[in-house]
Structures are given as structure tokens and as C-alpha cells.
Amino acid sequence: MAARDLARRRASSFPYLVTILALVSLILLFSAFRSSLAPQYHTAGLLHPSPGSSCNYSDGSWIRDLGPAPPRYDHRCKEIFKGWNCISNRKSNALDLLRWRWQPSHCDLPPLDPLRFLRRYRNKNIGFVGDSLNRNMFVSLVCMLSRVSGDVKKWRPAGADRGFTFLSYNLTVAYHRTNLLVRYGRWSANANGGVLESLGYKQGYRVDVDVPEQTWAEAPGFHDILIFNTGHWWGAPAKFDPIQSPMLFFHKGMPLSPPILPEDGLDMALKHMMLYVEKTSRIDTIKIFRSQSPRHFEGGDWNEGGSCRRTEPLLPEQVEELFSLEKNGTNTEDRLVNRHLYKALKGSRFQVLDITHMSEFRADAHPSTAGGKKHEDCMHWCLPGLTDSWNDLLVAYLDNWKN
Known part of the structure; x- marks a missing residue:
């Protein structure tokens, strides 16, 4: 039963x-x-939420504010490189750039408050280490802070290319210029022969993947916050022509044989430089790697008549058209470099400042023809402009890490 x-x-x-x-x-x-x-950009692993926050600042859209948009700082700020000063160079949409703000999908991204920043990071040293795109970001921050604090000492701390201490707050912001992060220089064949000579190499560039460039070697021991970038120079044929002046990689003073490709050299360099920073910095040093800044050449690359003359941000479908890896577009560099970056960062103590996706929309924000250059500048950014938003994002990330 x-x-x-x-x-x-x-x-x-x-x-x-x-x-x-x-x-x-x-x-x-x-x-x-x-x-x-x-x-x-998501499936490729290029979207990183900020640590300690439920908000993904990289997921959002650009919103155009109505009414007047006062600049964050005067375009006469002396640190602005002449070619990036789109207001002085009379770029047609230079003032309109100030009307656009990044709106994350599930939270807000407030503009950097320079006085709050100076107070919060009193007695700190902040170092930007990287190529001219990191200088773009460095200049933006310095100009914003200078607007509210004029008591400034200009100097070159720890071998920096340039630096400023805001004396009333004892806050130092510096820029260390380095193209590859690692040491490199011209190489010529030795009359007595060698490994590379036996393979037919006559000249090129020696790149030591395990040796930091001297311009920033002392930076990890000096700065409390470090913001790194690299990538643009690793695929620069004008500098490292694969036939006339190839990259020749060395490790522990010896040439790698058989020679490796630049993308493999980038992997090795990232790995060794991250280990170097971990070894030479304090345990409480905040270590950040900024993701790759996108270029916006259309109709060809920089040396093929490419241009960037749009006056408004791209639509999502236009972004995918220009940056899709499957379509092998002109501007896939940012997503390709990010793949190497995220691979190297895995398991490290570095944090990611993801500016790539938000920046991919901004084909309108480059100097372009402003300044009368021979080739249009579709890589750097107008100032004031987009990199101000990068610093907004930096503050949001730093606030989360400190809380």
C-alpha cells in the first residue's frame, strides 16, 4: 500500500x-x-569593470549637453602641445567637443573636481609612464589642476621628461616618456659576425625585452600611483621597417634566435616590465595599465591618405565597422594590442583603466588637419577634449580602489 x-x-x-x-x-x-x-569588444575580453564597484564605466554612450559648455581649463595652458591645441588651431568643432560627456549605462561618471583631487591626493606622487598618448592624458590632468592651484614647481623627478609639484598640497604629477617601455637602440652587424649576422641581418633595432628604458627605471620607487601604457610604437613601420630596420629582440644580453615577431616581443616585454615594477615598487603602490587608445583613420592608414574629419561621435554600428577584427579594418590596432595587454595582466597586481571602448566612438575628437601637419593626426586627441574624460574615469577607479 x-x-x-x-x-x-x-x-x-x-x-x-x-x-x-x-x-x-x-x-x-x-x-x-x-x-x-x-x-x-566584450567577447574579446576588452571590457573591465572597476574593482570594488558594481558599475561598469566602460559600458555607456556619449551624451551631448545643451547650452554653453565652459572648458575645464584654458586652452592657453602652457603644457598643451601645439599640435593638440584644437581651439588655438581653429578646428571647426573644437568648442563643440566640450559638449559631449560619457554616460555609463548603470551609474554616473562625475567630472573631475580639481580641488577635491588635490586635497585627496595630498603628499602623493603620480607618474604617467608611456608614449605620447599618456602625455596627452598627463597634460589634461595638469591643466585641470593648474586652474585651481597656481603655486607650482616645475621639475623632472626620478628621470621624468617633465613634472609638476603643486606646492600647497605637496602633490607631484610627472610624465616619463618611453615608446616601448623597454630599452632599445640602433643595431648594426658586427664585422666579426654573430647569430644575427649569420641569418643575414645587417641593421635594425636592438630591443632588450628584460631591461626598462632609463627614462622611467626609477619611477616605481618614487611614485605612489603609476599609470602605464604602450602599444602604438610596436607596430610603427615608419620607425621599425620589417626589412630595412626590423626589431631584433634580446634577452639577458643575447639575441633571441630564431628571431621573434614584434607581437611576441611585446608579450615578453610586458611580462618582464610588470615583474620589474612589482619588484621595485612598494606593496601599497597603485599600479594601473591604461588600455589602448584607438586611432580613427578612414580611407587609408596615416601614410595612405587616411583622414578623420567627422564632427560628431560614431554610432555603435560605425564603431564595429572601423574596429572589427574580422573585417581587418584600418584601426584594429587597439583591440589587437589589448589582447596582448590583458594576457600579460592576468594574475598580476596591476589594474586596468579601460578607456578603449568609450574612445572608439570619438572619431570627431582628434586634431585632424588642425595645425597644418603633412599627415592628418587621427591618433592624438584635442585638448581640452576626450582625455579629460579619461581622467574622470581615473578618479572613479581610484576612489573605488581607495574605499
Whole structure:
């Protein structure tokens, strides 16, 4: 009797079990479908939420504010490189650039408050280490802070290219210029022969993947906050022509044989430089790697008549058209470099400042023809302009890490 009752109960519960399993299957199927529709920058692992925050600042859109948009700082700030000063150079949309602000999808990104920043980072040293795109960001921050604190000492701390101490707050902000992070210089074949000579190499550039460039070697021991970048020079044919002046990689003073490709050299350099920073910095030093800044050449690359003359941000479908790896577009550099960067960062104590996706929209924010250059500048950014938003993002990330 008890056995029959148990059988009836099992039979009566079977339809409910089937219903539950069906619902679970539908949920899993819907999740997989949504994943398949996710944009490429996400599936490629290029979207990083800020640590300690439920907000993903990299997911959002550009909003145009109505009414007048006062600049964050005067375009006459002396640190602005002449070619980036789009207001002085009379770029047609230079003032309109100030109207656009990045709006994350699930939170707000307030503009950097320079007085609050000076007070919060009193007695700190902040170092930007990298190529001219990091200088772009450095200048933006310095100009914003200078607007509220004129008591400034100009100097070159720890071998920096340039630096400023805001004396009332004992806050130092410096820029260390380095193209590859690692040491490199001209190489010529030795008359006595060697490994590279035996392979037919006559000249090129020696790149020591395990030796930091001297311009920033002392920076990890000096700065409390470090913001790194690299990538643009690793694929620069005008400098490192694969035939006439190739990159020749060395490790522990010896040439790597067989020679490796630049992308493999980048992997090695990132790995060794991150280990170097970990070894030479304090345990409480905040170590940040800024993701790759996108270029916006259309109609060809920089040396092929490419231009960037748009006056408004791109639409999402236009972004994918220009940056899709599958379509092998002119501007895939940022996503390719980010793949190497995220691979190297995995398991390290470095944090990611992800500015790539938000910047991919801003084809309108480059100097372009302003300044009368031979080739249009579709890589650097107008100041005041987009890199102000990078510093807004930096503050949001730093606030989360400190809390």
C-alpha cells in the first residue's frame, strides 16, 4: 500500500519536474543567445569593470549637453602641445567637443573636481609612464589642476621628461616618456659576425625585452600611483621597417634566435616590465595599465591618405565597422594590442583603466588637419577634449580602489 502511494506521488510530481527542467533550459538558451549577440569588444575580453564597484564605466554612450559648455581649463595652458591645441588651431568643432560627456549605462561618471583631487591626493606622487598618448592624458590632468592651484614647481623627478609639484598640497604629477617601455637602440652587424649576422641581418633595432628604458627605471620607487601604457610604437613601420630596420629582440644580453615577431616581443616585454615594477615598487603602490587608445583613420592608414574629419561621435554600428577584427579594418590596432595587454595582466597586481571602448566612438575628437601637419593626426586627441574624460574615469577607479 505504501509503495503504491509513493509511486502515485512520484507520478503526480513528474509533470512539475518536466516544467522546471524546461524553464531552466529556456533560461540557459536565452543566456547563450544574448552572449552570441554581445559586441566584439566584450567577447574579446576588452571590457573591465572597476574593482570594488558594481558599475561598469566602460559600458555607456556619449551624451551631448545643451547650452554653453565652459572648458575645464584654458586652452592657453602652457603644457598643451601645439599640435593638440584644437581651439588655438581653429578646428571647426573644437568648442563643440566640450559638449559631449560619457554616460555609463548603470551609474554616473562625475567630472573631475580639481580641488577635491588635490586635497585627496595630498603628499602623493603620480607618474604617467608611456608614449605620447599618456602625455596627452598627463597634460589634461595638469591643466585641470593648474586652474585651481597656481603655486607650482616645475621639475623632472626620478628621470621624468617633465613634472609638476603643486606646492600647497605637496602633490607631484610627472610624465616619463618611453615608446616601448623597454630599452632599445640602433643595431648594426658586427664585422666579426654573430647569430644575427649569420641569418643575414645587417641593421635594425636592438630591443632588450628584460631591461626598462632609463627614462622611467626609477619611477616605481618614487611614485605612489603609476599609470602605464604602450602599444602604438610596436607596430610603427615608419620607425621599425620589417626589412630595412626590423626589431631584433634580446634577452639577458643575447639575441633571441630564431628571431621573434614584434607581437611576441611585446608579450615578453610586458611580462618582464610588470615583474620589474612589482619588484621595485612598494606593496601599497597603485599600479594601473591604461588600455589602448584607438586611432580613427578612414580611407587609408596615416601614410595612405587616411583622414578623420567627422564632427560628431560614431554610432555603435560605425564603431564595429572601423574596429572589427574580422573585417581587418584600418584601426584594429587597439583591440589587437589589448589582447596582448590583458594576457600579460592576468594574475598580476596591476589594474586596468579601460578607456578603449568609450574612445572608439570619438572619431570627431582628434586634431585632424588642425595645425597644418603633412599627415592628418587621427591618433592624438584635442585638448581640452576626450582625455579629460579619461581622467574622470581615473578618479572613479581610484576612489573605488581607495574605499
